[in-house]
Amino acid sequence: MLQLPGTRIERIVSTGQTTPVGEWFDQSWDEWVLLLRGGAELVIEGDAAPxxxxxxxxxLLPARTRHRVTWTDETTPTVWLAIHIGEPC
Structure with a gap:
């Protein structure tokens, strides 16, 4: 949607996709996500519950917050707005 030095805004559509078992997102930048439609479940390393x-x-997922998507709605597309802050160009 938009990319500027250090900032990227994107729309993500998921239809049942998850992070592969054993894999984690571990980004060197902050990420803010807003769920616009559908449903999702995330596991954040160190949290007691999904x-x-x-x-x-x-x-808001601060840099180096290990996380994974464990469920997205398979019947209604899950639409995310994600803002990546401090992402290398």
Whole structure:
């Protein structure tokens, strides 16, 4: 959607996709995500329980926060707005 030095805004559509078992996202930049449609569940390393997201829910994932997507709705497309802050160009 938009890319500027150090910042990228993207729309992500998931239809049942998850992070492969044993893999984690571990980014060197901050990421803010807003769920616009559908549903998702994320596991954040160190948290006691997974986080279930519904439309309107958001998360700030600071740099080096290991996380993985463990569920997205298979019947309703899950639409995310993601803002990557401090991402290398």
């Amino acid at each position: 986080r279930r997201l519904r439309p309107g829910d958001w998360l």
